[in-house]
Amino acid sequence: MSTASSSFIDRRTVVDWLGIAPFMIFALMFLIVPTLYLVTGAFFTPEGDFTFKNIGDLFTPTILSAYWISIKVSFASSLGGAIIGFALAWAIVLGGLPSWIRSGLLTFSGVASNFAGVPLAFAFIATLGRTGLVTVFLRDWFGFNLYSTGFNLLSFFGLTITYMFFQIPLMVLILTPALDGLKKEWREASEILGASTWQYWRMVAMPILWPSLLGTSLLLFANAFGAIATAYALTGASLNIVPILLYAQIRGDVLHNPNLGYALALGMIVITGISNILYIWLRMRAERWQK
Amino acid sequence: MKMTKFFAWLAIAIGIIYFFVPLLGTFEFSLRMRRGEYSFDSYGSVFSDIQFQQTFGFSVLMAIFTIVFGMLLVVPTAYWVRLRLPQMRPVMEFITLMPLVIPAIVIVFGYLRLYNSSSYIPFTGSIFGTNVLLVMSYITLSLPYMYRSVDTAMRTIDVRTLTEAAEILGAKWPTILFKCIFPNVMSGVLSGAFITFAIVIGEFTMASLLNRPAFGPYLQLVGANKAYEPSALAIIAFAMTWLSMGLIQLVSRFSKLTPSKA
Secondary structure, eight states, rough: HHHHHHHHHHHHHHHHHOOOOOOOOOIIIIIHHHHHHHHHHTTTTTTOBBBBBHHHHHHHHHHHHOOOOOOOOHHHHHHHHHHHHHHHHHHHHHSOOOOOHHHHHHHHHHTTTTTTTTTHHHHHHHHHHHHHHHHHHHHHHHHHOGGGGGGOOHEEEEEEEHHHHHHHHHHHHHHHHHHTOOOOOHHHHHTTTTTTHHHIIIIIIIHHHHHHHHHHHHHHHHHHHHHHHHHHHHHHTTTTOOHHHHHHHHHTTTSOOOOHHHHHHHHHHHHHHHHHHHHHHHHHHHHHGGG | OOHHHHHHHHHHHHHHHHHHHHHHHHHHHTOOOTTOOOSSHHHHHHHHHHHHHHHHHHHHHHHHHHHHHHHHHHHHHHHHHHHHHHGGHHHHHHHHHHHHOOOHHHHHHHHHHHHTTTTOOOOOGGGGHHHHHHHHHHHHHHHHHHHHHHHHHTTSHHHHHHHHHHHHTTTOOIIIIIIHHHHHHHHHHHHHHHHHHHHHHHHOOHHHHHTTOOOOHHHHHHHHHHSSSSHHHHHHHHHHHHHHHHHHHHHHHHHHOOOOOO
């Protein structure tokens, strides 16, 4: 009798777990195992011996400079995205603007945050490229030659300004709810206690907002760090950033060591992983105030 | 207060300039194909390009497969986790967020090493296999969006009561799933589907490295070889993204209007 009931329970548990088996198999096959394969591959020689040499080889000038440019572009575009995104979110939440601006901006942000990849590069070439609208406009109307100032769209600065096109909207979308969560009572209370606007922002609003602000910036950083299509369409292979280097490595083993490619991928996972873990941790902190 | 309003308008003005000038620039550039006057020649040239039609058709097909198979995978799983395995929810959250953490190029790199023609599962050994792998990679990419939108839609219905009611009335599990659960989370399924479409249609990394003739690699090729067509394509792509997002808004507004009786 007891064996029968326990086997019944077992069967129910088995059925329970079988229900998510297809999903788990999918996740293992197409997400987890391929990633682990690269991560472990980074610690082996092509002959299959354990080694730290691949990791060490990452610290050579070409690869280091690729990581450095990637980090710089991601950092600058997330910082720019954070500042302008915050200003826009602040304007629509607390700026006392007509409500159609708010709904318009949020809708547009939904679209623009998904407008990335190759077409985004085209848009900026048509605008700031050598014969782009803004370049020609400045030349014909103000006699100002943008490209003689050393500006080049196919550079660090050009890539940063292009990436901000999807970074800013993402910031707006995530930060608007956080700003909505700032209660009116807090502001009123601090005003009654004699605080100036500056003091309110520095001592009340910012301590509440900074986890959202910093967390989202980290998300933007990871977002830019992994992006390749825009950069590739914009600069071809001329800008040496990590995703493009990895792309070239996958295509034709430009590093002449397949396992060094794995190490390159591992480096990317570590950087995007750290920024995402920090983001999740900061988001949990931020949510304390949004209840 | 006046200062606040001034700075708010200033921020909006900067935003509008930053966002609209590139769109305007692209549109203006796309009209320049005929010397000395504006025309829609570049659009004509794009639409009449046989490769445009082929690659676009291919990507639409891949997007449809991604949506259908992705939803067949995600909806039953999300349902099952809510019904029977609530303790697995954090794990599911974690797995479905992973594609946002691991860059697409790393995932496809793993595929190429793991599923090459000399491996145990040689997906890339045949064209059909590679197409299957491409769809799988797209499902992986859109997993965070699909799972989230379906799971959010499921939160608003009482899965357990719905299932028990259906069971009492004698329904078998395919009936429960396709006649009770799916219709009730349709708003989530549709918004997940549209965002998936927006992601897949112009996707470059996966398709390019798996060597499939998709729209993303075609865009890149046109960008490297032609002058005015890329701008026309960018405008078309922007319009398609706008359409997808507009449909999501429409769906969510529509589902809010219908009172949920579940």
